[in-house]
Amino acid sequence: MIGQSGIRDWKIQRFTAIFLGLYILFLGAFFIQHPTVPYDHWRYLFSQLWMQVASLFAILSVALHAWIGLWTILTDYIKPVTVRYILQSLILFALFGYSVWGIFILWGN
Amino acid sequence: MNKTRPININPLSIRLPLPAWVSIAHRLSGILVFLLIPCLLWALQLSLVSPEGMAQLKDHLLHPAYKVLLWLLIAGLLFHLFAGIRHLLMDINVGDSKQGGRLGSLIVIAVTLITFVIAFVKWGL
Numbered sequence: 001m002i003g004q005s006g007i008r009d010w011k012i013q014r015f016t017a018i019f020l021g022l023y024i025l026f027l028g029a030f031f032i033q034h035p036t037v038p039y040d041h042w043r044y045l046f047s048q049l050w051m052q053v054a055s056l057f058a059i060l061s062v063a064l065h066a067w068i069g070l071w072t073i074l075t076d077y078i079k080p081v082t083v084r085y086i087l088q089s090l091i092l093f094a095l096f097g098y099s100v101w102g103i104f105i106l107w108g109n
Numbered sequence: 110m111n112k113t114r115p116i117n118i119n120p121l122s123i124r125l126p127l128p129a130w131v132s133i134a135h136r137l138s139g140i141l142v143f144l145l146i147p148c149l150l151w152a153l154q155l156s157l158v159s160p161e162g163m164a165q166l167k168d169h170l171l172h173p174a175y176k177v178l179l180w181l182l183i184a185g186l187l188f189h190l191f192a193g194i195r196h197l198l199m200d201i202n203v204g205d206s207k208q209g210g211r212l213g214s215l216i217v218i219a220v221t222l223i224t225f226v227i228a229f230v231k232w233g234l
Binding site: 043 | 147157
């Protein structure tokens with residue numbers, strides 16, 4: 001679990017960072033090619049299975065990447081354990097909710 | 110304990126080197142993007158649900174308040190991305206000297222500003 005192994009968190013953070021960087025780069029290239037983002041093109045892109053899979057991976061990468069980053073910040077600045085645990089729980093629920101929402105957006109029709 | 114130790118120092122009175130500010134900004138920009146995730150998801154959802162949804166989203170983005178939020182998000186994301194790349198490079202020992210750290214920080218700020226201005230000129234006006 002996050003926060004248990006520094007090396008593991010370090011690797012996950014770097015790995016998700018690289019994937020997200022590439023994903024953002026790809027989206028940037030798309031916006032450059034289609035500056036007005038017509039609905040048909042946008043919809044077509046997200047109807048492709050490879051894009052859906054990559055986007056789900058991106059959402060989950062954000063969840064892991066953000067969780068590790070925020071865990072780092074919380075442990076650095078919030079020393080009282082009860083407060084920190086409450087905040088961590090809220091963040092956990094938020095990230096989980098975002099992941100489910102993302103799945104729904106991609107495949108919920 | 111040292112009775113003359115300083116307590117409650119005004120953080121704004123402390124001078125920090127540039128890489129320190131970049132590091133702080135890296136954390137802040139990360140928090141900013143995290144807080145704006147629901148906005149991104151909402152926008153994505155609206156953009157995909159129907160052509161009317163997409164049109165509605167583009168309409169929203171004409172309003173100054175939404176525009177400010179959007180460009181704040183883009184700025185934060187760009188900075189976080191480039192500062193993150195600097196982190197990755199330092200992981201493989203590129204730019205991890207004292208001078209390298211300072212140069213890297215300057216490059217991150219410069220690249221962020223340049224890409225932001227280009228993006229803003231292309232899409233923001």
